[in-house]
Amino acid sequence: MILVFCELKDGKIRKPSTEALSAGRRLADASGQPLGALFAGASCAGAAEAAKYGADVILTAEGATLGSYSSDAYAQLVADAVKAKGATVLLAGATAMGKDVAPRAAARMGAGYASDVTGLSMVEGKLQAVRPVYAGKAFATITFTSAVQVASTRPNVFPVVEKAGPGAVESVPAPAGDFKSVVKEILAKAGGKVDLTEANVIISGGRGMKNGDNFKILEELADALGGVVGASRAAVDADWGLPHSMQVGQTGKVVSPTLYIACGISGAIQHLAGMSGSKFIVAINKDPEAPIFKVASYGIVGDLFDVVPELTKAAKAMGVGKG
Amino acid sequence: MKILVALKQVPDTETKIKVAADGRSLDPADVKWITGPYDEYALEEAIRIKEAKGADVVALSVGGDSAKEVLRNALALGADSAVLLKGDGQGDAFAVAQMIAAFAQGKGFDLIFCGNKGIGGDNAAMGPMLAELMGIAQANVIVKLELGQGTFRAEREIEGGSEVVEGALPAVITAQKGLNEPRYASLKGIMAAKKKTIEELDATSAPAVAVVSSLALPPERPAGRLLAGEPAAQAQALLQALKDEAKVF
Ligand SMILES: Cc1cc2nc3c(=O)[nH]c(=O)nc-3n(C[C@H](O)[C@H](O)[C@H](O)COP(=O)(O)OP(=O)(O)OC[C@H]3O[C@@H](n4cnc5c(N)ncnc54)[C@H](O)[C@@H]3O)c2cc1C
Numbered sequence: 001m002i003l004v005f006c007e008l009k010d011g012k013i014r015k016p017s018t019e020a021l022s023a024g025r026r027l028a029d030a031s032g033q034p035l036g037a038l039f040a041g042a043s044c045a046g047a048a049e050a051a052k053y054g055a056d057v058i059l060t061a062e063g064a065t066l067g068s069y070s071s072d073a074y075a076q077l078v079a080d081a082v083k084a085k086g087a088t089v090l091l092a093g094a095t096a097m098g099k100d101v102a103p104r105a106a107a108r109m110g111a112g113y114a115s116d117v118t119g120l121s122m123v124e125g126k127l128q129a130v131r132p133v134y135a136g137k138a139f140a141t142i143t144f145t146s147a148v149q150v151a152s153t154r155p156n157v158f159p160v161v162e163k164a165g166p167g168a169v170e171s172v173p174a175p176a177g178d179f180k181s182v183v184k185e186i187l188a189k190a191g192g193k194v195d196l197t198e199a200n201v202i203i204s205g206g207r208g209m210k211n212g213d214n215f216k217i218l219e220e221l222a223d224a225l226g227g228v229v230g231a232s233r234a235a236v237d238a239d240w241g242l243p244h245s246m247q248v249g250q251t252g253k254v255v256s257p258t259l260y261i262a263c264g265i266s267g268a269i270q271h272l273a274g275m276s277g278s279k280f281i282v283a284i285n286k287d288p289e290a291p292i293f294k295v296a297s298y299g300i301v302g303d304l305f306d307v308v309p310e311l312t313k314a315a316k317a318m319g320v321g322k323g
Numbered sequence: 324m325k326i327l328v329a330l331k332q333v334p335d336t337e338t339k340i341k342v343a344a345d346g347r348s349l350d351p352a353d354v355k356w357i358t359g360p361y362d363e364y365a366l367e368e369a370i371r372i373k374e375a376k377g378a379d380v381v382a383l384s385v386g387g388d389s390a391k392e393v394l395r396n397a398l399a400l401g402a403d404s405a406v407l408l409k410g411d412g413q414g415d416a417f418a419v420a421q422m423i424a425a426f427a428q429g430k431g432f433d434l435i436f437c438g439n440k441g442i443g444g445d446n447a448a449m450g451p452m453l454a455e456l457m458g459i460a461q462a463n464v465i466v467k468l469e470l471g472q473g474t475f476r477a478e479r480e481i482e483g484g485s486e487v488v489e490g491a492l493p494a495v496i497t498a499q500k501g502l503n504e505p506r507y508a509s510l511k512g513i514m515a516a517k518k519k520t521i522e523e524l525d526a527t528s529a530p531a532v533a534v535v536s537s538l539a540l541p542p543e544r545p546a547g548r549l550l551a552g553e554p555a556a557q558a559q560a561l562l563q564a565l566k567d568e569a570k571v572f
Contacts, residue, residue, distance in 0.1 A: 069486075071451065071461045096481035100463045103448035107417060107455035112533030115446050132541075134349070135442050137340040139539050146532040180460035181490025184476075188484040195482035201571075244466070244501045245480060250336050250442060251360050251500050259571045270336045276541070280569045282561065283547075296547040298564055300557045310558035318562055320572035 001057075002028045003036040003087035005078055005105075007097055011046035015198060016093025018053055019158040023120050024091050025054035025165070030122040033088070035165065038081050040074060040174070042067035051167025053160070058167050059085070063174030069097060070179040075104035081172050082109060082148055089127050091120075094152035095197075102152045111148035116254070118157045118277070127151065135250040135273035155198050156256045157277070193228050196248065201227030201259045204248055204275070205235055208264015208285065208304055212240030217308045218263060224315035230255070232265045249274035263304045267292025284308065324378040325430070326369045329423055329437040329449070330362040330397060331412060332390045336442065342538050349413075349443075349538070358393045361438025364498035367505040368468060369436050370401040376470070379403050383426065385412030385419050391521050398516035399508035405519070410526030413443055414535075420452035421529035428457065432493055434475075439464045439497040450497035460490035466501040 004024045006017035013021075021037060028035040036057045037050035044060035051058065061077045078101060082090050090105065092098035094116045106113035118139075119130030127149040129142040196202060203222045205215055218229045229246065236247040248255055250270040260278035265271060267283070267290055275281070276295055283296035284304045293299045300307055334340070334349070335357045341350040358366075369380045382397035382405045384390040390412060394405035410422050427435065435457075440447035454461035460475075462468075466485065467478035473492050478485045480499055508516075550560045565571040 071454070071463070071488075075451075075455060096464065096479070099447055100451060100461075103416070103446075104451040104455045104461065106448070107420060107452035110417075110532070112415065112417060112531075113446070113448050113452075114533055115448055128536075131445075133443065133445055133535075133538070134334060134338070134340045135336065135445060136541065137338075138342065138349075139541055140347075140444075140535045141537040141539075142533050143536045144533055145530070149533075179490075181462060181488050181494065183486045184489045185487040186481075186484060187478065187487065193483065198482065244499075245484075247500075259565065259569075273336075276544070280565065280571060281544075281547075282565075293547065293549075295544050297545070297569065298561055299547055299549045300561060301549060302554055302557060306554040307557060310554045311561065314555075314558045314562050318566070318572075320562060320566065 001034050001036045001085045001087040002089045003038055003082055003085060005038050005092040005101065006050060007095065008039060008041060008046050013046065013049050016095050016155040018160045020091045020093045020153045021050060021053035021055065022161040023153055023158040025163055027089060027120060027122050031125055036085055036087065038078065040066050040077055048167060048169065051165050052162050054163040054165040055167050056165050058169045059172045060169060061172045061174045065177045066174050069183040070181060071100055071104055072180040073175045074101045075108055076175050078105040079108040084172065088148060090148060090150045092152045094154050098152045102150055106150040109148045111146045111150050112144040113150040114142040115152050116154045117151045118154050120151060136276055137273065154256060196228060196230050196253045196255050199228045199257050201225050202230050202255055202257045203227050203261045204230035204232065204265060205263050206232035206265030207234040209235060212242060221308055221312045224312045225320060232271050262292050263308060265292055266290045267295065324376060325432045326372065326378050326380045327427055327432045327435045328366045328369045328380060328382050328402065329435065330366065330382055330384045330393050331359045331441040332356045332384060332386050332393045333359045333441050333443040342540065347535050347537050356389060358396060359438045359441045361440060361498055363505040364500060364502045365436035365438050366397055366400060367503045368498060371503060381406060383408060385410050385422050385526055394521050395516050396508065398519050399512040400506065405521045407521050407523045408526040409523060415531030415533050416444065416446040416448035417452055418529040418531045420449050420456055422526040423453055424456035425527035434492065435495045437497055439499050450495050454495035460494040462488045462490065462494060463497045464499045465496050466499050468496060
């Protein structure tokens with residue numbers, strides 16, 4: 001079995017999980033194995049949706065003790081499910097939770113783990129993964145010598161494919177209490193906006209923005225295009241009141257949106273590491289020699305304070321970003 | 324309190340990556356090595372705990388002779404002692420976790436710090452794997468840490484915010500930028516570090532289970548196009564291109 005650890009949010013499967021499920025379905029077809037979807041929580045209502053992405057079986061671990069995330073408890077139940085089903089591949093979306101639970105579960109099973117993968121295939125019945133290394137400056141192909149093979153899939157990379165499966169629901173045991181650590185509280189849910197790692201459109205500002213207030217014009221463009229705002233490290237470190245969670249790059253978030261618009265960002269190697277996986281890159285910079293233009297699909301040499309408001313105006317006029 | 328800090332030597336972020344002749348490893352020529360940027364936050368946090376409450380801080384790195392530089396730097400910054408586990412510290416995270424677990428097991432560490440990821444393999448896996456192998460708690464990608472009596476409370480970065488993890492010590496804490504502002508080594512610290520010895524031990528043998536079978540440079544991005552004209556015309560041309568050519572909208 002190919003087993004996918006899935007996350008629910010407000011009774012719906014999170015997008016990175018649907019991407020992992022879709023990748024899992026493809027691997028299952030390539031190797032003639034069934035696809036399983038695994039859910040855990042106080043309630044797994046909404047798990048049935050996994051059938052839409054081709055799940056043959058839907059495993060639910062429900063219990064009051066699982067209402068709050070616990071690294072060790074979740075790792076245990078994931079490893080137990082892999083064992084019970086004789087799964088050979090375990091996938092999870094490379095989300096905060098996926099990246100926390102997958103390596104711990106892998107260690108529990110003595111399994112090899114490839115994180116944040118951008119490619120997956122089955123070669124002679126074994127999993128092969130491709131993943132960025134050295135902060136995206138190279139790509140490594142990973143093969144496994146362990147019986148169980150674990151990978152987390154980078155959000156926004158694997159296409160979501162709907163393909164109905166039987167989705168037979170089966171419950172699996174939830175570990176009893178006394179966990180080593182547990183999440184007590186969730187803080188600062190930023191205004192319902194999607195996270196940078198999951199965003200389809202990102203507008204980022206750098207030192208060229210001159211101050212934090214000026215990020216308003218990026219917010220306006222983001223609203224018009226249906227995107228979210230990111231920043232370079234120079235902007236985050238400048239005491240402009242921008243949180244580190246906005247930072248894109250080697251020591252920030254690695255993002256792969258469809259569209260990345262860099263405003264007043266020079267394109268330092270550490271910044272490129274975080275965004276060069278974007279499908280289309282737009283650079284707006286007044287310096288025609290800025291390295292960011294080397295990776296840009298479209299470049300505008302100009303003053304961002306002139307160009308960005310014009311873009312917002314034009315986007316509103318064209319009515320883009322609504323779909 | 325006993326604290327272990329696991330530090331990884333990684334290529335400098337400015338390094339241009341070249342693939343070695345074997346087609347699956349990094350060509351080490353011209354590579355400048357540094358302490359993993361996230362490991363710096365890990366070490367700083369350990370030193371701050373030592374300063375506030377008193378602790379014995381052991382710095383550890385898995386690697387070859389060159390990794391001693393990382394350890395020497397950790398001593399200069401305030402680690403009490405340093406251990407070089409001689410083995411492949413650049414390879415599979417599970418192998419490295421096993422080496423460190425074999426060393427740390429039974430030594431009574433209350434806290435084990437490491438960076439939330441190295442910037443070499445970028446696995447972001449060693450910490451959680453180590454926690455599982457040692458059968459202790461983990462708190463990953465931590466931007467704030469408070470210690471109680473045998474307990475911890477840590478704030479970890481998640482999508483769109485953060486969450487508070489509570490648990491019992493011992494624990495593995497993986498540091499994220501924001502946890503603290505790492506200090507620079509003082510001249511006095513650097514001089515004192517030169518006099519300390521770095522203990523060298525052979526790492527336990529742990530075969531890799533996830534293996535790099537090939538390494539390649541990313542494909543070149545296709546050449547881009549500059550949009551000319553006045554700002555309003557540039558804006559119009561860009562949106563049109565994104566719509567018609569790129570089909571983003
Ligand atoms: C260990 C390490 C880790 C790092 N990690 C990261 C990371 O994760 N992310 C990251 O981003 N950086 C990172 N950096 C920093 C990186 O090296 C650069 O310093 C940083 O990316 C520069 O940010 P910037 O492009 O905003 O600023 P600058 O390099 O100063 O560029 C500003 C640009 O704005 C342009 N500009 C100015 N005014 C205007 C205007 N009115 N209109 C249009 N253009 C204008 C300028 O022409 C210039 O190109 C890291 C560095 C190190 C050493």
